[in-house]
Amino acid sequence: MSLLSVQDMKTDIGQYAVLHGVSFEVPEGGVFVLLGRNGAGKTTTLRSIMGLWTPSPGSVVFNGQDITRMHTADIARKGIAYVPENMGIFGTLTVDENLILATESGRFDKARLARIHELFPALERFRDKQAWSLSGGQKQMLSVARAIIEPRALILIDEPTKGLAPSIVGAMAEAFREIAQTTTILLVEQNFNFARSLGRDMAVIDDGRVVHAGSMEAFAADTALQDKHLGLSA
Structure with a gap:
């Protein structure tokens, strides 16, 4: 059974129709990558998965439960976290205060905090x-x-390498590999080298539809397919 x-x-x-019938399956474990050009619908x-916009029709099933029309807070409580493209942090709060605000209890689990400090x-x-x-x-x-x-079962991460220096991108890739050992990652990314270094499975969205899905290994080996769907040669 797929996790998502x-x-x-x-x-x-x-008044704008953005997604026109997106379908894909995210298996449990590892990194699943959504690729596509700017404006494709990623x-x-x-x-939409996170409940910030409500798809109609269509369905989103997480861990065997339909979450399509749940409120965002309830979806988060099911074990899904979302890292938006704009990062979603609070600038006037300290690093620790930002982390505390993301906890349910208002205090750190020491083991998890230590793990975060190892990663970052x-x-x-x-x-x-x-x-x-x-x-x-x-x-x-x-x-x-x-x-x-x-603890999360799934993390949705949107364009984490955008505007970052190559050295930071490399460190981020290492951290994601570690995180993916215990938590499934659904990654939206336009840096294809970063995506191919992490992804096990993938799908390409174009004009609000999935136009290709399969293993990242096979997609990375097919330059004609990459050029067709991503225009990498350009």
């Missing part, structure tokens, strides 16, 4: 700094850390 099953998801934003797909050492060094003062890469690390401060 998205079937015929259609989402309108105002972010809308994540937001900068967050331990700057734990008393206000989030606005962090670098772009450190802000992204904080955003991901907020998503895993509580």
Whole structure:
């Protein structure tokens, strides 16, 4: 059974139809990557899964339960976290305060906090700094850390490498590999080299529809298919 099953998801934003019947299956474990050009519908797909926009018709089934029309807070309580493209951190709060705000109890689990500091050492060094003062890469690390401060079965992550230096991208890839050992990641990414280094399974969205799905290994080996769906040669 898939951990997440998205079937015929259609989402309108105002008067615009953005998704026209998106369907894919995310198996449990590892990293599943959604690829596609700008404006293809990738972010809308994540937001629809998370209940920020409601697909109609269509269904989203998580861990065997239909979550299609649940409120976002209830979806989060089921074990899904969302790391938006804009990172979603609070600039005037410290690193620790941002993490505490993401906990259910209002206090840290020491073991989980220690694990986060292993993954992202900068967050331990700057734990008393206000989030606005962090670098772009450190802000992204904080955003991901907020998503895993509580146990999660699935994390939706939108464009985590956008605007980051190559050295930070490499560190982020290592952290994602570690996280994926225990938590499934659904990753939206336009940096194909980053995506191919992490993804086990993948799907390509174009004009609000899934136009290709399969293993990342097979897709990465087929340059003609990449050029057809992503225009990588351009």
